[in-house]
Amino acid sequence: MSEGNGNNPGGVTSKAHSPVPDEDLGKSGKMAKLKIFRGDAEGGEEIGYEIPLVEGMVVLDAVLAIQAQQAPDLAVRWNCKAAHCGSCSAEINGRPKLLCKTRVEEYDGGEIHVGPMRAFPVIKDLVSDVSWNYEVSKGIKPFQSSEQAPFTMYEEDVERLYEPKKCIECFMCQDVCHVLRTHHKHPEFAGPRFFVRNQWLEMHPMDEADRLADLKEDNGLGFCNITKCCTEVCPVDIHITDNSIIPLKERVADEYYDPAKWLMRKIRGS
Amino acid sequence: MSSIAAAWRRLPWWVEPVSVVIVLSVFGLYSFAIVSFLPGEYKEYLSPFYSPPIPHPDWMPDFITAPMFIIWMPLGFRATCYYYRKAYYRAFFWDPPACQAGAQEREPRKAENYRGERAVFVLNNVHRYFLYASFVVLAFLWYDTVLTFFPGGSFGVKVGSIIWLANVVLLSTYSLSCHSLRHIIGGNKDCYTCVRGGNTRRKLYNGVSRLNLQHPQWAWFSLFSVLLTDIYFRLIQAGVIPDLTILG
Numbered sequence: 016m017s018e019g020n021g022n023n024p025g026g027v028t029s030k031a032h033s034p035v036p037d038e039d040l041g042k043s044g045k046m047a048k049l050k051i052f053r054g055d056a057e058g059g060e061e062i063g064y065e066i067p068l069v070e071g072m073v074v075l076d077a078v079l080a081i082q083a084q085q086a087p088d089l090a091v092r093w094n095c096k097a098a099h100c101g102s103c104s105a106e107i108n109g110r111p112k113l114l115c116k117t118r119v120e121e122y123d124g125g126e127i128h129v130g131p132m133r134a135f136p137v138i139k140d141l142v143s144d145v146s147w148n149y150e151v152s153k154g155i156k157p158f159q160s161s162e163q164a165p166f167t168m169y170e171e172d173v174e175r176l177y178e179p180k181k182c183i184e185c186f187m188c189q190d191v192c193h194v195l196r197t198h199h200k201h202p203e204f205a206g207p208r209f210f211v212r213n214q215w216l217e218m219h220p221m222d223e224a225d226r227l228a229d230l231k232e233d234n235g236l237g238f239c240n241i242t243k244c245c246t247e248v249c250p251v252d253i254h255i256t257d258n259s260i261i262p263l264k265e266r267v268a269d270e271y272y273d274p275a276k277w278l279m280r281k282i283r284g285s
Numbered sequence: 286m287s288s289i290a291a292a293w294r295r296l297p298w299w300v301e302p303v304s305v306v307i308v309l310s311v312f313g314l315y316s317f318a319i320v321s322f323l324p325g326e327y328k329e330y331l332s333p334f335y336s337p338p339i340p341h342p343d344w345m346p347d348f349i350t351a352p353m354f355i356i357w358m359p360l361g362f363r364a365t366c367y368y369y370r371k372a373y374y375r376a377f378f379w380d381p382p383a384c385q386a387g388a389q390e391r392e393p394r395k396a397e398n399y400r401g402e403r404a405v406f407v408l409n410n411v412h413r414y415f416l417y418a419s420f421v422v423l424a425f426l427w428y429d430t431v432l433t434f435f436p437g438g439s440f441g442v443k444v445g446s447i448i449w450l451a452n453v454v455l456l457s458t459y460s461l462s463c464h465s466l467r468h469i470i471g472g473n474k475d476c477y478t479c480v481r482g483g484n485t486r487r488k489l490y491n492g493v494s495r496l497n498l499q500h501p502q503w504a505w506f507s508l509f510s511v512l513l514t515d516i517y518f519r520l521i522q523a524g525v526i527p528d529l530t531i532l533g
């Protein structure tokens with residue numbers, strides 16, 4: 016690619032925001048085979064596409080190239096192409112993946128099945144309607160403190176809060192969670208993403224709200240059987256089950272399932 | 286190690302749940318047979334299934350043997366462990382058997398029947414009490430291990446003593462990496478700088494958290510070490526292999 020010419024004054028060589036350019040397609044001499052779900056909430060089917068494989072291309076590159084050249088009506092959601100915005104979540108070979116972070120070569124030349132996230136209503140092709148998650152989010156007690164920000168806080172008290180803050184809201188953990196995906200407990204179960212959020216709030220040294228009753232009842236923490244699929248798919252490597260869900264389950268146990276603690280509370284009259 | 290993990294991941298999804306069913310069933314049957322029918326003491330060694338040794342009350346029917354009064358503690362500890370819960374919900378209940386779409390479609394129960402840990406499995410919340418009990422049992426296992434270093438009353442090291450030591454170290458690491466311990470020791474605090482001894486608690490919490498990262502591995506290693514220690518015990522007792530002296 017030329018640098019610093021008239022069309023590209025800054026000499027920017029990043030291709031982060033564009034599909035693979037035509038001139039790059041076909042350099043490897045190999046083809047990438049994709050089967051993409053085409054349809055909507057009513058149903059649909061997988062359609063096969065083949066495009067020239069470019070070394071290092073991600074599945075989103077392939078999908079966008081197909082959209083540009085073969086299927087202009089193919090719906091796909093994406094934004095940053097840098098694994099930051101959490102928009103391009105979909106399912107590849109039955110597992111939730113960020114399309115922009117998954118290389119075509121990972122599949123060793125085998126078929127790549129791409130479909131939308133199935134725990135939510137499908138809008139069209141690779142796009143599902145994740146708005147249910149925003150409703151759940153609204154139901155979580157927000158941060159509450161009697162002190163006025165900015166707070167003085169110490170590193171040792173907030174070091175646990177960096178991990179849940181990494182969440183990019185891709186909702187892939189929600190998609191893979193069997194409580195939502197298979198058992199459809201959406202009305203009773205908030206899902207792993209929101210346990211991550213609750214953990215951040217609950218462990219925040221300045222927060223004073225109590226969310227344990229909500230977690231037990233409205234958010235259905237007990238439906239989670241800690242089988243860890245959410246942890247397996249998180250693209251930013253949040254240890255959702257070990258560091259968010261289990262610590263919350265332990266706090267709920269303190270409050271509701273520990274006879275000695277219950278007795279102590281009775282004796283103290285609290 | 287990472288290539289083994291990569292190869293493991295490439296296997297069909299049912300391999301993992303089926304392996305877990307086999308290993309846990311074999312372990313369950315083996316321990317049942319040992320505590321029901323076989324003796325637990327030989328020379329300076331005590332089988333890990335028999336620690337601490339307690340007398341069999343006369344009024345108790347014979348099919349309930351003395352070690353059964355103890356074994357429910359480590360067994361309950363494992364049965365309520367967050368890691369083993371994951372393992373048996375996946376392997377025995379297929380809830381779900383694995384994470385990919387094809388595997389999840391095999392979940393056997395009807396969607397509306399799923400209760401997770403809200404119905405009978407809510408009892409798993411007693412895990413912390415089994416943790417306390419398991420520390421008592423561990424103290425006895427350490428005592429037994431020290432005794433193995435004094436065959437005939439003076440210090441000596443045999444292959445058996447090393448095996449007992451390895452076993453008790455693995456069992457201790459498993460208990461020290463427990464999620465409930467992690468909670469009790471510091472996970473239940475939001476602010477370490479606000480409480481007395483907070484810094485120590487934070488350090489302990491971070492220590493347990495580091496061990497906790499490998500909790501599944503400790504769970505399996507310690508399970509196998511109990512099994513192998515007992516098998517070694519049976520072999521030397523039957524005279525199939527000698528218990529070689531390393532020192533003393």
Ligand code: SF4
Binds near residue numbers: 191
């Ligand atoms: S660990 Fe819990 S929240 Fe995460 S996927 Fe499994 S059931 Fe869902």
Ligand code: SF4
Binds near residue numbers: 101208
């Ligand atoms: S916790 Fe991980 S998988 Fe879940 S929404 Fe956040 S980034 Fe995505």
Ligand code: FES
Binds near residue numbers: 092094102103116
């Ligand atoms: S496009 Fe932003 S995460 Fe993939």
Ligand code: FES
Binds near residue numbers: 368369416463465500
């Ligand atoms: S969580 Fe596994 S022993 Fe406590």
